Amino acid sequence: MAGSQIxxxxxxxxxxxxxxxxxxxxxxxxxxxxxxxxTHRMLAExxxxxxxxxxxxxxxxxxxxxxxxxxxxxxxxxxxxxxQPILDRLAEETGELVRLGVIDGERLTWIAKSxxxxxxxxxxxxxxxxxxxxxxxxxxxxxxxxxxxEALARVAQQAAVDPAELGPNAPxxxxxxxxxxxxxxxxxxxxxxxSSAVGTAAMAAAVRDPRNHRPIGVLSLAGxxxxxxxxxxxxxxxxxxxxxxxxSEASQASELFPCGLG
Numbered sequence: 001m002a003g004s005q006i007x008x009x010x011x012x013x014x015x016x017x018x019x020x021x022x023x024x025x026x027x028x029x030x031x032x033x034x035x036x037x038x039t040h041r042m043l044a045e046x047x048x049x050x051x052x053x054x055x056x057x058x059x060x061x062x063x064x065x066x067x068x069x070x071x072x073x074x075x076x077x078x079x080x081x082x083x084q085p086i087l088d089r090l091a092e093e094t095g096e097l098v099r100l101g102v103i104d105g106e107r108l109t110w111i112a113k114s115x116x117x118x119x120x121x122x123x124x125x126x127x128x129x130x131x132x133x134x135x136x137x138x139x140x141x142x143x144x145x146x147x148x149x150e151a152l153a154r155v156a157q158q159a160a161v162d163p164a165e166l167g168p169n170a171p172x173x174x175x176x177x178x179x180x181x182x183x184x185x186x187x188x189x190x191x192x193x194x195s196s197a198v199g200t201a202a203m204a205a206a207v208r209d210p211r212n213h214r215p216i217g218v219l220s221l222a223g224x225x226x227x228x229x230x231x232x233x234x235x236x237x238x239x240x241x242x243x244x245x246x247x248s249e250a251s252q253a254s255e256l257f258p259c260g261l262g
Contacts, residue, residue, distance in 0.1 A: 008032060009042050013051065013063065022060025082254040083247060087114040087219075090243040094236055096223040100207075100247070101131055101138050102257055103216055106157065108133065108142050131218075132161050132196060134177055135170040138218045140190035141204035144181045145215040151181055167194035189240060191233045193225050201225040203233045205244040207251065216257045219244045 015031050016023060029039040043061055046052040050066045083100060091098040091114040099113045108131045133139030134155045143151040152174055163170070169192065171177040184190035191203040204220035221228070221240055251257040 005042075008034060008038075009046065012039070012042055012046070013067070016052065016061060016063045019060075020062070022055050022058055022062040024060055028061065082250045083112070084114075086243055086246050086250060087112065090114070090219075090221070090239060091116055093239055094221055096221045096228060096236075098243075099138070099220045099222065101142075101218040101220070103142060103218070106154070108138060108218060110138070130158070133158055135161060135166050135192070135196045136220075137190045137192045137195075137202035137204035137222070138220045140180055140184050140192065141206050141218045141220070142215060143177075144184035144190055145206050148178055148181070152177070165197075167196060167198045167200065169193055170195045187237070189237055191230065193230060199225055201228040201230075201233065203228075203237070203240060205240050207244050207247045207257075209251065209257075210248050211252075216251060217247065219247055 011032055012028060015028055025040060025043070026036060028043070029036040032039060043052055043054075047054060051064055052061055053064045054061050087098050087100060095116050097113060097115050099110055101108050101110045110131055131138040131142075133143055143154060146154065155177065163172075171180060180190065180192070189203055189205040191201070193201045196202070200222060201224070202220055202222035204218050206215040207217035207219055208214060209216050219240065221233070221236060
């Protein structure tokens with residue numbers, strides 16, 4: 001395949017992730033801005049390769065389980081056992097949801113979580129989803145590692161989130177966002193209350209490559225804002241920072257991170 005064809009095929013697969021119930025052919029063609037006939041040919045090839053299926057009743061196209069299986073197979077063989085005890089321990093100590101995101105190029109993607117004191121690394125339903133940078137603690141923790149100009153440019157590159165889907169305290173301007181980032185830099189971690197969604201709160205710290213201090217991931221804690229208020233988040237900050245430092249050291253032994261096993 002030519003480069004543009006590969007890019008189109010990958011864009012098609014990404015589009016299908018948004019519609020578990022299936023997507024009509026015309027809708028996919030409209031999203032990709034390519035002719036319906038070309039979209040149909042790509043879908044036929046992806047069906048042949050086992051990555052896509054067509055519902056015989058609705059004629060809608062859906063992702064098969066092949067991509068999911070590949071993802072879990074990769075994670076199972078990529079050193080998840082190295083980070084598992086760290087995530088589980090922080091979750092047990094705090095009783096909150098712990099999530100790990102990795103930075104891959106221009107994206108911050110959530111890949112794993114551990115919930116409360118129940119133990120065991122369980123992959124998040126949002127695994128593979130990019131973290132909204134302007135409204136989440138994870139996004140703020142990553143953006144805070146950059147200069148203001150680069151941070152705003154990074155946010156501008158990401159697809160905008162509908163303001164109606166955000167919480168009442170989400171930054172509504174560049175100035176508000178930069179104020180949050182300045183606080184995150186001063187404290188060494190970011191925190192939000194009812195920013196990404198109503199009734200939720202979260203805090204996050206960057207995970208850095210121990211060899212060059214470059215950010216390679218983000219570790220976050222999240223929970224109901226009624227339980228995880230600002231005062232409690234600041235009390236939990238030392239534990240979050242200690243765990244992020246431990247992950248930094250462990251990152252060299254895990255392929256989950258860009259620097260892993262390198």
